[in-house]
Amino acid sequence: MDVVVTGSSGLIGSALVPALAAAGHRVRRLVRRPAAGDDEIRWDPEAGTIDVAALSGVDAAVHLAGEGIGERRWTEEQKRRVHDSRTQGTSLLAATLASLEPRPSVLLSGSAVGIYGDGGESELTESSPRGSGFLADVVADWEASARPAADAGIRTVLLRSGVVLSPRGGAMKKVLPLFKLGLGGPIGRGDQWLPWISIEDEVAAIVHLLTADVDGPVNLASPKSVRYREYARALGRALHRPAFFPTPMLGPRLLLGRELADALLGDSQRVVPARLLESGYEFRHRDIDDALQSMLGP
Numbered sequence: 001m002d003v004v005v006t007g008s009s010g011l012i013g014s015a016l017v018p019a020l021a022a023a024g025h026r027v028r029r030l031v032r033r034p035a036a037g038d039d040e041i042r043w044d045p046e047a048g049t050i051d052v053a054a055l056s057g058v059d060a061a062v063h064l065a066g067e068g069i070g071e072r073r074w075t076e077e078q079k080r081r082v083h084d085s086r087t088q089g090t091s092l093l094a095a096t097l098a099s100l101e102p103r104p105s106v107l108l109s110g111s112a113v114g115i116y117g118d119g120g121e122s123e124l125t126e127s128s129p130r131g132s133g134f135l136a137d138v139v140a141d142w143e144a145s146a147r148p149a150a151d152a153g154i155r156t157v158l159l160r161s162g163v164v165l166s167p168r169g170g171a172m173k174k175v176l177p178l179f180k181l182g183l184g185g186p187i188g189r190g191d192q193w194l195p196w197i198s199i200e201d202e203v204a205a206i207v208h209l210l211t212a213d214v215d216g217p218v219n220l221a222s223p224k225s226v227r228y229r230e231y232a233r234a235l236g237r238a239l240h241r242p243a244f245f246p247t248p249m250l251g252p253r254l255l256l257g258r259e260l261a262d263a264l265l266g267d268s269q270r271v272v273p274a275r276l277l278e279s280g281y282e283f284r285h286r287d288i289d290d291a292l293q294s295m296l297g298p
Contacts, residue, residue: 007064
């Protein structure tokens with residue numbers, strides 16, 4: 001397949017591009033700077049421009065671009081950037097793909113389990129109701145922005161990703177220095193459910209969904225969610241370090257602001273990847289110890 005990818009320099013995209021190539025797909029990247037070769041296509045989501053002619057003949061698109069949710073404190077301006085970086089790019093890409101002749105067969109559009117909000121002890125499947133709060137609102141608008149593609153008959157999959165674990169980036173990279181010093185531990189109460197997925201499974205699931213007979217929202221998270229305290233202990237075991245020092249929520253709230261800290265670290269989300277499993281996907285890492293040992297072990 002001829003696959004175009006946005007967000008190819010991010011944590012997921014940088015791992016996905018070589019995986020797609022290894023699976024035999026031709027990969028072209030949508031970039032915001034001038035295209036440097038035949039494998040790049042220029043676009044500018046804020047300006048609403050894209051090289052439509054260069055997209056002619058594309059078979060599939062994987063859309064991962066967007067402002068990092070936890071990169072900066074949530075000022076009103078930053079919240080606007082987070083929202084617009086997702087909706088503008090998604091609307092532009094979905095409408096452009098819908099206008100092509102022939103149209104691509106599939107759009108895999110980034111999304112997040114943040115749409116469920118704080119689920120407490122409930123198991124959250126793709127049929128669970130939308131939660132409340134800023135993240136839930138952003139994700140709902142983000143997913144709605146992909147509707148032009150679906151309305152045009154393009155199979156559209158909404159990739160509701162959990163916390164993607166990789167030592168190369170994201171939440172895991174930020175806490176690794178503390179854990180390597182033996183100063184890591186659970187955050188807050190420690191009994192919140194963590195909807196984790198290894199970077200290997202995140203990428204493999206996306207490749208799988210390019211051809212799987214499924215559309216709509218799909219949860220990308222391990223079938224075995226763990227509580228934050230269990231994750232901390234597993235990370236300590238993988239690093240051969242103690243992991244008993246709890247971090248009260250006061251610290252993250254002072255660093256990130258209360259709203260962002262509570263959304264990223266305080267919400268409990270026991271996510272179940274029901275539709276991914278029904279589609280026939282087989283996880284490489286169901287168990288948190290296995291996943292972390294694979295990433296961090298000798």
